[in-house]
Amino acid sequence: MKNTLMKWLLIGLVLSGCNHVTQSPPAQPMPVQEIAQPQEVEPEQMAIVYGPAVPPKKRMVPAAPLSNGLNPKRIEIPSIDLHAVVEPVGVLANGQMDVPKAFDHVGILSPWTKPGMKGNAVMAGHFDHYTGPAIFYNLRKLQAGDHIKILEETGKHLTFEVKRVVSYKNNEAPIEEIFGTSDKAHLNLITCAGKFNKKKQEHARRLVVFSELVQEENVQLEKAQ
Template structure:
């Protein structure tokens, strides 16, 4: 798989599967430059929300989603799937929420169409805990699908 978001100059093929922690929260990718896909949910392009998460930064500098909060409605994100086909999504909302008020229902609830959720940290950095105070969540809807040759399908 690969994720490309031209508006923030992001292209990565470093995608990993994520599950839940014992507290039933989404795991974070272990590597700073990896994007994690919640494997128990929808795959990108399937009906429902496909959830992808990545880090904002690391002790060495910016991480894979360091510019995610700069996305705006109308921006595009494309996911190339393991079978060589791709799904292109259009951003319709970018939100920031305190971590203790994470909008679980709006992120994970079923949708009637394929959607994408991109999640990273945001807000202020709490030096006492070593974590950011907020989460940035990007919401996007399927705009197009392409076959292995890049030809629109469907």
């Protein structure tokens, strides 16, 4: 299953949703995309790395992958005050990763690597819509050292630490690094970035938050066999 999905993802863009409208626009839509990108960023740059590394608020250490990952129901990112429902999404016929219809929900690629397991779990969300910012609008404010919490319905949770935040031109995003194999437990968050092209109805770039599973010192997690 993964091999088949990987082939589709290599053909398509990193995610859809950036150029798919799920509701009709109002008579005079607000052009939030005009203020979405920092002024100092040049659109022709191949890859843009956001924010300096900052010391984590708690002493966290890398954690070994788990034998069974979580079935996420919620995502929380305290540094940008993000709290959202997580729902499974698949791959569209054109090879693009889908996103939730609701602008305040986050989608996790499924079936795929679960958060906490060895490999790359991938979540996607909308950047904006016709009336203002959507759930992943502030991802570009994240910095290395920030924490992402993924929660199950049972209350069990995992913490991932942001390693870097990078935006790429649409056709230059590193698909293998985002979706491919890894010996570590990674969680990658994806959304749109850059200027909005009204003719193509899409943003110029894709933004990716790369993070890794961590734990507080002296806390033992179930390791993968």
